Amino acid sequence: MxxxxxxxxxxxxxxxxxxxxxxxxxxxxxxxxxxxxxxxxxxLLAEVPAPHLPAAAWGAVRFLPWLLYEIFLANLHVVYLVCRPDRLRPQIVRFRTHLRGDVAKVVLGNAITLTPGTITLDIVGDEFIVHAVSDVSAASLQTGEMERRIGRALRQPAGAPPDGSGV
Amino acid sequence: MSATFFLGASLVILAAVTVSLYRVIRGPSIIDRIVGVNVIGTKTIAVIVLTGHLFGRVEFFVDIALLYALINFVGALALSRYFERKGVDVTSERAR
Amino acid sequence: MTVVGMVLVCGGVFFLVTGAVGLIRFPDIYTRMHAAGKCDTLGSLLVLTGLACHEGLVLASAKLLIVALFILITSPTATHAIARAARRNRIEGWTRGEDR
Incomplete structure (x- = not known):
């Protein structure tokens, strides 16, 4: 399969x-x-169970437009900051994710790097260390919207216990 | 008409490459230089593809662009891994 | 379709130029990486898809989209690798109030 x-x-x-x-x-x-x-x-995608692969691929396809929209917003934010560098307020944010598996973490890390004013600096176990470029970006990270969407795309129940059925 | 447009677009991108070159030459630390090189590589991909349109052979130039993207990615990874282990000369960072 | 492609290419060029300007204007490595990682990714994505629209339905545009997808995956990965190298080397970020 x-x-x-x-x-x-x-x-x-x-x-x-x-x-x-x-x-x-x-x-x-x-x-x-x-x-x-x-x-x-x-x-390739060793952690997604084989029967879920087509569903995960479809989830990725549905995830893409939202990601592109977010990337677009992020770029407008960076353009604004390029014009007004005095609005910069760099800070480092740490948070824990409940996504499991390397694929999900890689997708989340890449999505964070691409979207509003945040760059993944390091991933240690479950903890993400993220550099945010301004207060707005740091706040947008805390909502966990992106985590939920990735979890849905890869068929991982959000907030499930670590030994859930997703992996 | 469209040829002129795409020629103009690639010239503007080349101007942006020149601007990024400043960061590669000046960049206080080696990491800045790596970022600059990576940026120039990404811009070059766009220029290659636009050039392909100017020559009317997009399908060949796209292969070159794909290879360039690969080399750019692997190069950035290799450089950053190398300097992650070896350590950056912090004095050049402070010297600015 | 031609006009759509041209508009997309225009937007892409705009973002590429902004990325370059941000690269020299921002005060420290991490903020520069924001400009480099984001603006460049979206810029080249827009140029590639714009050219694909301009070409119409031929094999070359499918290839263009594959290159675009490749950049979408690899560019943030490269940015993250560089950022991690900077962090592991304890390069300090610029914070508000410091002199540039």
Missing amino acids: RKLFVFVMLFAVWLVLSGHFDPLHLAFGLVCSALVAQCSSKL
């Missing part, structure tokens, strides 16, 4: 990148994708 999912994804990327649709190139693509899926399917 996991192998099939990885194989389909790899082959789709192959199709787009190669751009040749004659039998020879298609056969090359099939062989390569099958080989990679056979050998290293365990490396």
Whole structure:
């Protein structure tokens, strides 16, 4: 199941990148994708249970527009700060997440880096150390909106006990 | 018409690259320089793709852009990991 | 579609330029990384998708979107790696009230 999912994804990327649709190139693509899926399917998204993979992929697709909108807002904020550097108020915020698993943490870290005025400095266990560029950004971090959305996208119940069914 | 537009766009991006180059040359610490190089790399990807449109061969230039993005990413990771372990010369940080 | 692409490219160029200006205007490494990590990511995303719109429905635009997705994933990761290197080296951030 996991192998099939990885194989389909790899082959789709192959199709787009190669751009040749004659039998020879298609056969090359099939062989390569099958080989990679056979050998290293365990490396990709190892923590999402196999039956949840399509749902997680769909969740990621639905998560993307909201993320892009937030990135846009973040950029407007940075543009404003570039024009008015005197409004800068850098500070370091620490908070704990209840997302579990490396994939979810990576997604959360990247999303934090991309959205309103915050950069993930370090992740130690469950604790995120985040640099916020102004008071507004630091406050927006505390709502936990992003965590909830990522948890929903990756099928992790928000605030569940650490041994929940998500991993 | 669109060729002129995209030529102008890439020229403006090149001006931005020149501006970021200031941070690479001046940047008080090595980390600033890494950030500057990373920024220039990202801008270069955009310039490569726009150049591809100017030559009417976007599909080839996109492959170059993809490779450039890969190298940029791996380079930034390698540099930052290296200086994370080795340690930055803090005196050059203070000297500013 | 052509006009949409041009508007997107314009926005992308604007954000790229803002990122460069922020890079030289902000006072310390961490704030500079805000400018670099965010503005550059969105800027190149907009340029790539704008060009994809301009090209229309051909294979090249699918490739452009793949590059855009790649940048969307790798750019914040690189920013985070650099930020962590800065933090592990105990480079102090600028706080309000200090001289630049």
